Amino acid sequence: MKEPKDTRVVVGMSGGVDSSVSALMLKEQGYDVVGIFMKNWDDTDENGVCTATEDYEDVIRVCNQLDIPYYAVNFEKQYWDKVFTYFLDEYKAGRTPNPDVMCNKEIKFKAFMDHALALGADYLATGHYAQVREVDGTFEMLRGVDNNKDQTYFLNQLSQDVLSKVMFPLGHLEKKEVRRLAEEAGLATAKKKDSTGICFIGERNFKEFLSEYIPAQPGTMQTLDGEVKGEHDGLMYYTLGQRQGLGIGGAGEPWFVVGKNVEDNVLYVGQGYHHEALYSEGLIAVEANWTSGKAPEGSFECTAKFRYRQDDSKVTVTPGADGTYLVTFHERERAVTPGQAVVFYHREVCLGGATIDKVVKENKSLDYVG
């Protein structure tokens, strides 16, 4: 085992408080820390201003405070090819993609990891709320201690190889502790607001953004029984279980999106938060990753999340013949959405995850959910 001073750790720095504190902690532990800013998206506006500039300025300020070298690296092309193209394709297919999962898989822990290794790094560190533990030569990914910030949902595609080379210095901390450390050290980013939303969209209007890339095709909004309730602005603007923006008035309970028919460009709506059509009993998952590096051979019980920040639900996972997995819910779930990730846990250990491809009810996959 190398001494910290001989161990080079490249820290992916976004200009936010989390990655700043990661760098701070590693520096205090005596590592040879190098800060690197990733530029994945060009959002330069007509005045030549881009948000990446502001973020990079913060990276410079923090790195100078910590007295560590800083650099930038451009992955715009890789991001476009691997993440943004996928993002658009999924919307075109009527699904709800998860670009953060894809970004972690293809950019942060692949292209960026390769870059870090090319710089002679022993480890890549980020400001994610997750933990890595080595047990008998196998690396396990554990949830972050701060239950509210745990980011293993987004990290479900990490492999053994990646886990053996990552450090998540914040995994055992609460967010408020991270802020406190930043303030104590007087870091320039101590009071910086957390970023929200998808990184390349930022604070902008999601609908407007999407319409710049995919032509909107308005169509019919109807109940599953075929009763027309109005027009929708384009299927990509709606996700399962959504209530806002439907514009259906009248008496009774509020209306929700319960499904999509991409072929006929129809949006299905139903009345009531607990509308029967929103409930399912299982799902078919594809593109699974098991963090242990070993796929399960038989069916097993564990817990799962179908979206970020949801409580775990009990499920049974059964491997299929063709690399797919049938995930059956012990209790019915509301608004499980194709395109999103299903992530599996055994207590605190994140076992891995997969993409939700189909939603199942009464042993049939529901074609109306897209």
Add this chain to the structure above:
Amino acid sequence: MDSIYLDHAAATPIHPEVIDVITTVSKETFGNPSSVHLYGRKSRKLLDEARRTVAESINADDKEIIFTSGGTEADNLAIIGTAMANQHKGRHIITTRIEHHASLHAAEYLEHQGFEVDYLPVYENGRVKLEDLKRLLREDTILVSVMMVNNETGVIQPIQELSELTRDHQACFHSDIVQAFGLYEIDTQKLPVDLLAVSSHKISGPKGTGFLYMREGTALQALQHGGEQERKRRAGTENVPSVAGFEKAVKIMGEVREEKLKAYQRYRDTFLKTLQDEAVNFSINGVKEMSAPSIINLSFPGMNVETLLTNFDLSGIAASSGSACTAGSVEPSHVLSEMYGTEDERTTNSIRFSFGMANHEEQMVESGRRISQIIRRLS
């Protein structure tokens, strides 16, 4: 590990004697050169002496020197200032796409203002051709701007021949000589140019200072308004300590110019030989024989600029490439894009090494070795 500085085209170490002058002047001569008292006169005297030294260094007259905040301001003043003053004679400008951004973006600004700008083609050897200027020159051309030594490749343009073409033409000829000044003899009595831009911090002088040479009789509109300094061509209290330091740098440079030229040639050749001996796969961008020895631009096939530069820095080698965007990442070089086309991989795998006063010969072998180790590891 000792760090080795190979980025003299970006900035040079300030000569110790220059630092002494700046310190002394800062301590002893604080008056405003425009003031009508003893303190002002003392400052004015230093300014006039500096102006004379600088003018003599290019065989020009004192009146033809405008002190500026550096090369960028000198280029802007030359290009925008003369275009504005001469627009009644025409609105056509000729330049190249390999100019320093100080010139290129000034020309693009004029394009937005309704001027018509033609760009001389730049060939694979990094040079422009006389016949292209002949072809593009029109009756209503008011300005031709071509740099002397390219800051990325070191390639030298045929300024003498190019500027001869505008000798009997209404167009002003401007040349950014920031990378040439201090290495090559510049004589405004022989070179028929009207405007020359120079920066102090490229010749071991302080940052924030430079000058524009403007041939007597050239029309120029000031870009900065205020007091009547610099014969009303550049308002603002002169930076006397820096100008005095700049003067000192010009004097020293005059004494060591030829020696430096030979030394940099040796540095470059030793550096290249080390890379060859270490069997590094590289090619030279531009043509060595047509370039200033202080700059060499190398392409490393299969490599990537950002990975190379970061690795170099982490191994104590300071070099550079093209220009960085505001978010820090390296943009493909606009100079190499113009020479080779935007799709050519040389635009994204090339590094500029520039030699100067901070170097000695052993560093060339040492840096060549460190670089070859990195390339081997990345291959």
